[in-house]
Amino acid sequence: MKVCIVGTGYVGLTTATCLAFLGHEVTCLDIDEAKVATLQAGRVPIFEPFLEDLLAEAAGNIRFTSDYAEGLAGAEVVFIAVATPSLPDGMPDLRYLRAAAGSIGTHLDNDFTVVVNKSTVPIGSGNWVDALIRDSFEQRAGATGEFAVASNPEFLREGSAIADTLYPDRVVVGVDNRRGLDVLSRLYRPILDQSFVAPHFVPRPAGMGAVPLVSTDLASAELIKYAANAFLALKISFINEIGQLAEKVGADIKTVARGTGLDDRIGPRFLQPGIGWGGSCFGKDTSALVATAGEYRLDMPIIRAARDVNRRQREIVVDRLLAELRILKGRTIGILGLAFKPHTDDLRDAPALEIISRLIDLGARVKLHDPVAMDRVRREQPDLAPYLCDAAADAVAGADAVVLVTEWPQYLELPWAKLASTMRTPIILDGRYALDHQRMVAAGFRYLAVAGLAPAAADHPA
Numbered sequence: 001m002k003v004c005i006v007g008t009g010y011v012g013l014t015t016a017t018c019l020a021f022l023g024h025e026v027t028c029l030d031i032d033e034a035k036v037a038t039l040q041a042g043r044v045p046i047f048e049p050f051l052e053d054l055l056a057e058a059a060g061n062i063r064f065t066s067d068y069a070e071g072l073a074g075a076e077v078v079f080i081a082v083a084t085p086s087l088p089d090g091m092p093d094l095r096y097l098r099a100a101a102g103s104i105g106t107h108l109d110n111d112f113t114v115v116v117n118k119s120t121v122p123i124g125s126g127n128w129v130d131a132l133i134r135d136s137f138e139q140r141a142g143a144t145g146e147f148a149v150a151s152n153p154e155f156l157r158e159g160s161a162i163a164d165t166l167y168p169d170r171v172v173v174g175v176d177n178r179r180g181l182d183v184l185s186r187l188y189r190p191i192l193d194q195s196f197v198a199p200h201f202v203p204r205p206a207g208m209g210a211v212p213l214v215s216t217d218l219a220s221a222e223l224i225k226y227a228a229n230a231f232l233a234l235k236i237s238f239i240n241e242i243g244q245l246a247e248k249v250g251a252d253i254k255t256v257a258r259g260t261g262l263d264d265r266i267g268p269r270f271l272q273p274g275i276g277w278g279g280s281c282f283g284k285d286t287s288a289l290v291a292t293a294g295e296y297r298l299d300m301p302i303i304r305a306a307r308d309v310n311r312r313q314r315e316i317v318v319d320r321l322l323a324e325l326r327i328l329k330g331r332t333i334g335i336l337g338l339a340f341k342p343h344t345d346d347l348r349d350a351p352a353l354e355i356i357s358r359l360i361d362l363g364a365r366v367k368l369h370d371p372v373a374m375d376r377v378r379r380e381q382p383d384l385a386p387y388l389c390d391a392a393a394d395a396v397a398g399a400d401a402v403v404l405v406t407e408w409p410q411y412l413e414l415p416w417a418k419l420a421s422t423m424r425t426p427i428i429l430d431g432r433y434a435l436d437h438q439r440m441v442a443a444g445f446r447y448l449a450v451a452g453l454a455p456a457a458a459d460h461p462a
């Protein structure tokens with residue numbers, strides 16, 4: 001099928017590459033001409049494992065352009081995957097969506113086109129986009145053809161975006177039009193049936209069967225996206241809140257999380273305690289959900305609480321260092337991991353940035369390291385560039401304490417005993433409960449966690 005994707009961020013580019021890999025004929029449209037040139041040269045401007053490999057495999061089916069007329073020529077499906085950053089009032093900034101919808105209306109070029117909202121947009125945006133497209137479509141002299149607007153929310157995670165797209169738990173399609181549903185079912189058929197040959201670098205999970213299609217109306221699809229992200233965010237905040245109590249009663253939160261998550265009804269995923277969530281989605285989407293509810297004079301206390309708990313987790317890191325070192329002024333703190341989670345270089349709402357800024361405010365010196373995000377720090381946070389260290393060992397050497405903020409696998413394998421001997425005081429705060437407590441103690445460290453680390457945990461390994 002002929003597909004056009006507007007916006008080449010994480011979601012747009014991953015969706016485009018996967019659809020092209022599945023055999024669709026995809027045109028990616030981005031108004032950023034420099035980005036288009038990079039993509040045309042086969043390079044991916046973001047760090048996402050295997051995306052460049054998949055793009056190379058799909059190269060024959062994918063094109064990049066900044067020209068709407070070229071992008072929309074003959075397109076049966078047009079995805080809108082533009083950025084929707086947060087405004088100060090918590091609602092997403094819809095200016096790019098508005099611009100995209102207007103241009104799409106001007107350039108629609110098929111008997112019947114399905115325009116799909118893939119960006120996470122406030123509930124009701126499907127109707128709004130429909131109206132915007134219709135306005136510009138009707139202003140066109142001699143415009144013919146029909147269109148339908150659909151919502152097809154995205155559930156991919158950065159760092160595993162390709163696997164999440166090719167092997168999803170479900171596909172959600174909201175469209176108030178039978179023909180539109182047929183088009184999208186046809187588009188996703190290879191994924192729904194899992195009938196494609198899996199790329200060797202992202203193999204199909206063992207035992208994977210057909211993927212459920214949830215077909216519904218626009219508003220329900222839009223709300224599913226927010227409900228899913230809010231639930232994941234609050235699951236993490238929930239275990240972090242329990243962690244605070246675990247600390248008081250002398251329980252080990254890692255074991256509590258495991259013992260709780262093994263209940264099938266709860267499940268172990270997104271129950272990892274620690275510094276909490278960051279990234280471009282959970283913060284933005286929970287705040288948009290609360291703001292949307294507010295338009296209806298509805299409070300969402302559970303979601304507000306999840307946000308508060310998450311903010312507190314970041315503060316606890318610095319409070320714990322203060323309690324341990326007493327004075328932070330003039331101390332050196334090594335920070336391992338800057339991206340908001342491993343396997344990405346994304347710094348949006350990264351807990352590390354907030355922790356670093358508070359440490360600097362309190363007079364501490366920082367030494368920073370990340371395996372992939374440092375170039376991005378240089379570009380997006382130039383103030384922090386002088387503190388970047390080429391190697392993790394350099395960020396640790398001479399420090400009064402080290403904080404593991406992002407659990408990159410390479411940090412787990414560092415020669416910790418050797419590193420301990422290079423520190424002024426060998427204190428490690430494991431913000432993700434990722435390091436082995438006993439091993440770190442044996443390596444000579446005083447081992448701290450965000451909360452809920454039973455004093456006896458070292459004697460009673462899980």
Ligand code: UGA
Pocket residue numbers: 120154155156157158159229232236269270271272273274275276277278279280281282340341
């Ligand atoms: C999230 C959702 O997981 C995706 O399903 C969704 O499509 C995406 O947002 C989106 O709306 O675009 P993402 O933000 O890429 O994906 O990353 P996650 O893997 O969900 O991690 C979010 C944050 O939660 C990270 O900072 C991670 O460190 C933290 N986290 C995750 C925990 O603290 N504990 C956990 O148990 C899991």
